[in-house]
Amino acid sequence: MRFRGLVNPWTLFALGVVLVRLLLRNDYHLTLINIIGIHTLLVVGLNLLMGYAGQISLGHAAFFGLGAYTSGIFTVSYGLNPWLALLLGLVVAGVAAFLIGIPALKLRGYYLAMATLGFGIIVYIILNQATWTGGPSGLSGIPSLSCWGFPLNTPGRLYFLIWLLLGVILLLSANLVDSRVGRALRALHESELAAQSLGVDTSRLKLLIFVWSALYAALAGSLYAHTLNFIAPSSFNFMFSIKLVTMVVVGGMASIWGSLLGAATLTILPELLAVFHDYEIIVFGGILMVVMIFLPRGLVRGLLDLWEYRRYKRLGGTFPVA
Amino acid sequence: MDYTTSLLQYLISGLTNGAIYALIALGFGIIYNATTIINFAQGEMVMLGALGAVTLYQIYPSLPVAFFGGVMVVTLVGLALERLALRPVRDQSPLVLIIITVGAAVFLQGVAMVIWGKEAYTLPPFSGGAPLRLFSATLLPQNLWVMGLVGLLVVLLEAFFRLTLVGKAMRACAYNPRAAQLVGIPVTRMVLISFGLAAALGAAAGILVAPLTLGVYDMGAMLGLKGFSAAILGGLGSSLGGVLGGLVIGVAESLASGLVSSGYRDVVAFLILLLVLFLRPQGILGGAR
Numbered sequence: 001m002r003f004r005g006l007v008n009p010w011t012l013f014a015l016g017v018v019l020v021r022l023l024l025r026n027d028y029h030l031t032l033i034n035i036i037g038i039h040t041l042l043v044v045g046l047n048l049l050m051g052y053a054g055q056i057s058l059g060h061a062a063f064f065g066l067g068a069y070t071s072g073i074f075t076v077s078y079g080l081n082p083w084l085a086l087l088l089g090l091v092v093a094g095v096a097a098f099l100i101g102i103p104a105l106k107l108r109g110y111y112l113a114m115a116t117l118g119f120g121i122i123v124y125i126i127l128n129q130a131t132w133t134g135g136p137s138g139l140s141g142i143p144s145l146s147c148w149g150f151p152l153n154t155p156g157r158l159y160f161l162i163w164l165l166l167g168v169i170l171l172l173s174a175n176l177v178d179s180r181v182g183r184a185l186r187a188l189h190e191s192e193l194a195a196q197s198l199g200v201d202t203s204r205l206k207l208l209i210f211v212w213s214a215l216y217a218a219l220a221g222s223l224y225a226h227t228l229n230f231i232a233p234s235s236f237n238f239m240f241s242i243k244l245v246t247m248v249v250v251g252g253m254a255s256i257w258g259s260l261l262g263a264a265t266l267t268i269l270p271e272l273l274a275v276f277h278d279y280e281i282i283v284f285g286g287i288l289m290v291v292m293i294f295l296p297r298g299l300v301r302g303l304l305d306l307w308e309y310r311r312y313k314r315l316g317g318t319f320p321v322a
Numbered sequence: 323m324d325y326t327t328s329l330l331q332y333l334i335s336g337l338t339n340g341a342i343y344a345l346i347a348l349g350f351g352i353i354y355n356a357t358t359i360i361n362f363a364q365g366e367m368v369m370l371g372a373l374g375a376v377t378l379y380q381i382y383p384s385l386p387v388a389f390f391g392g393v394m395v396v397t398l399v400g401l402a403l404e405r406l407a408l409r410p411v412r413d414q415s416p417l418v419l420i421i422i423t424v425g426a427a428v429f430l431q432g433v434a435m436v437i438w439g440k441e442a443y444t445l446p447p448f449s450g451g452a453p454l455r456l457f458s459a460t461l462l463p464q465n466l467w468v469m470g471l472v473g474l475l476v477v478l479l480e481a482f483f484r485l486t487l488v489g490k491a492m493r494a495c496a497y498n499p500r501a502a503q504l505v506g507i508p509v510t511r512m513v514l515i516s517f518g519l520a521a522a523l524g525a526a527a528g529i530l531v532a533p534l535t536l537g538v539y540d541m542g543a544m545l546g547l548k549g550f551s552a553a554i555l556g557g558l559g560s561s562l563g564g565v566l567g568g569l570v571i572g573v574a575e576s577l578a579s580g581l582v583s584s585g586y587r588d589v590v591a592f593l594i595l596l597l598v599l600f601l602r603p604q605g606i607l608g609g610a611r
Contacts (some may be wrong), residue, residue: 056417058424103600110360113420114554115599118592121547129585238543242428245421282432288425289407296411296418 009257010171017163021156030155032271034227037162038220039263043247044173044256045216050245051254052177052185053209054192055105055112059120060244063214065127065236066093067221072139072231073132082145086222093218097211105206112210120241127233138232145226158227165223169216174256176212185209189254239281246284249291252301261300330459332576338465338534340572341472343591345527346549347556347564348479349520355496355559356516357412362423363403364524365546366430371396371525372537373434376443385448393525399430400521404514412513427543434539442536445529468530475526476565483561492516496559524549544588548575551595557608566606570594 024030046060057063070089074080080088096119104115127133134140144153145161152158176182187195188202196202225231243266251262266284270277287299295302346368353361375392379385407422447464454461483489494502495512503509527545528537535541552571556563571591579587598605 050417054415054417056420058420100596103603107603110416110420111599111603114360114550115596117547118551118595118599122589122592122596125586125589129583239428242424245424249421279432279436281428281435285425285427285429285432289422289429292414292418292422292425293407293410296414 010167013167013170017167021159027155030159031227032267034155034158034162035224036264036267037166038224038227039244039247039267040260041166041169041220041223042217042244043251043259043263044169045213045220046244047248047251047253047255047259048173048176048185048209049213050248051252052182052189053206054189055206055210056245057116057210057213057241058113058245059116059118059123059238059241060213060217061236061238061240062116062120062123063093063097063217064221064224064240065123065233066096067218068225068231068236069127069133069139069221070218071222071225072142075143076139076141077132082143082222082226086145086219086226089218089222090215093214093221094211097214098207101207101210105210106203112206116241117238120238124233124237127236133233136233138230140230142225142229142231144229152226155227162223162227165219169219170256170260177254177256181205181208186254242288243284246287248298249288250299252298252304255298255301258298258300262298324458327458328580330457332580333573334456334459334461334465336573336576337569338468338572339531339576340552340569341469342527342531342545342568343549343552343571344565344568345472345475345523345530346545347553347568348476348561349523350550350553351559351561351564352492352516352520352523354553356492356513357408359408359419359423360550360558361403361517361520362420362546362550363426363430364520364549365542365544366427366434367396367400367521367524367542368528368531368545368549369434369537369539369542370399370430371528372445372532372541373438373443373528373539374525375529375532376445376537377438379445385446388445389526389529392529393522396525396528397518397522400517400519400524401514403521404517408517409510409513427546431540431542434542438539440539442538443532444536445532447533462534464533468534471526471530475523476561479523480561488512488515548591551591551598554605555594555598557605560605560607563605563607 020033024033042060042064046057049055049057067089070092071082071085074085074088075082100115100119101112104111128136144151144158146152147161152161177185184195184200184205187198187200188205192202247262247266248259249262250265251258251260270280276283291299291302297305346364349364349367350360353359353364371392374395375388378391379388403426407426408419411418411422447462448467449463451462454463483493491502491507492512492515494505494507495509499509502512527549531545548571549568552567553564554567555570556565556567571594574594575587575590578590
């Protein structure tokens with residue numbers, strides 16, 4: 001990935017992050033923005049899986065929950081340092097994804113969707129039933145993260161940590177996409193058979209990207225636990241997995257910046273519009289169906305494609321096949 | 323209550339629930355055979371059947387009318403789903419199809435929440451509520467209705483696939499859609515019929531189970547996913563497999579909740595699902611894929 005001049009998405013992103021912090025003083029708004037950052041982290045990971053590997057996880061909330069609960073339980077019940085708990089959360093989620101991915105990704109078609117769906121429900125039930133997770137009422141008193149003795153205990157302080165981390169992750173993801181692995185992934189999405197014939201080990205690649213996306217989710221989960229200092233199972237249910245898929249669908253498949261847009265839109269709208277909040281499931285279900293029927297590459301991506309297509313037609317040229 | 327009595331009791335409730343899962347599993351199988359799509363909205367047909375029958379019963383208190391009316395309404399929903407949401411995209415990747423059926427499931431659940439609210443509704447049992455005795459265990463007449471009617475439906479369905487022209491045509495489509503098209507079978511219409519049939523089976527399952535468990539707007543997801551686990555366990559697309567898978571999951575779940583812990587009851591079906599995917603992805607009766 002190359003940086004073209006001073007005006008590129010990355011400098012705009014950095015500028016935006018600083019500006020938003022300068023403009024927003026209210027803790028409620030800052031918390032909302034922090035949650036958007038956390039959701040974006042989840043959505044970027046899921047988007048890598050859906051947009052590049054052509055696979056879908058219907059239980060991504062479970063990896064998010066594994067990160068959050070590992071952080072929560074080890075800091076609250078065992079007094080572990082929050083940063084170590086965060087690392088432990090990554091390990092737990094990574095191993096879980098690896099174990100699910102090995103058998104499911106060897107097979108073509110729906111198997112990962114089914115396996116993650118089953119896994120997601122199992123994790124959710126355990127979070128609700130076990131005593132060591134705090135049960136349905138959740139886990140409270142999770143300590144905040146701190147940086148060399150400086151506690152990150154207000155939304156304003158956390159803001160920089162979350163968005164800095166997100167910037168790094170976005171950069172990392174963009175690099176991954178433009179690397180050899182990324183090209184192999186795109187080949188895989190276009191035609192698994194063709195990719196295989198060119199020497200791409202497709203099932204290993206899919207496993208890699210699946211574990212990778214689970215790690216993003218676990219990181220997001222730990223940040224979430226240390227941000228809100230309280231977690232409950234209801235944040236990690238099947239519906240949340242569906243919301244994440246909807247965010248990917250709105251932002252567009254295989255689009256890093258679309259992920260930010262999708263996460264931001266679908267996190268802010270329910271806060272702004274009561275209608276959106278009350279009829280949440282109808283809206284999310286409707287978006288999923290309508291967007292996929294008319295713009296299978298996702299909303300923003302699809303609209304951009306349409307716009308490009310019309311521009312090309314007006315100029316009398318032919319439309320290059322993407 | 324001694325040990326054998328409680329075992330018998332678990333078996334009765336397990337087989338009843340298992341019969342319901344079996345019916346839902348058959349719906350998954352029919353659609354899979356016709357299209358290789360997994361219709362994640364199948365569970366919502368169960369919910370719509372139950373709540374639809376409740377409403378019809380409130381308007382006109384006759385169980386047969388509620389039953390057939392509910393099945394008919396839901397069949398129309400199934401047909402509409404295929405025609406409006408899936409036919410336009412039938413050439414898209416599995417990813418797109420999964421997202422659409424999941425979206426449809428969530429959407430239908432939301433619509434049900436708006437129509438019926440969040441409260442649970444009862445449907446009276448098909449014939450009285452006085453429990454019967456079987457050895458030392460108790461048995462509700464509704465348990466017998468569920469098992470009997472599911473058995474009847476399975477036999478009728480099998481007869482439909484083996485003996486009628488439409489049924490045979492649908493089987494031909496499942497074996498090889500292109501060859502079926504070549505011999506003049508309207509494959510598109512067969513796909514439509516399969517969605518209607520699956521929706522009808524789901525609705526029947528919902529109406530049968532409503533007197534035992536109440537009908538709520540969000541009952542569909544869990545029942546649908548368990549029916550789906552049953553279909554995978556038995557071998558997706560195999561009708562005998564679906565029935566077997568449903569009964570196994572129903573009994574396993576009932577035993578686990580009785581002998582281990584009732585809180586983890588819902589885990590059983592999904593543990594079985596994961597185990598099957600890992601050890602024998604084609605299911606018990608499925609051929610190699």
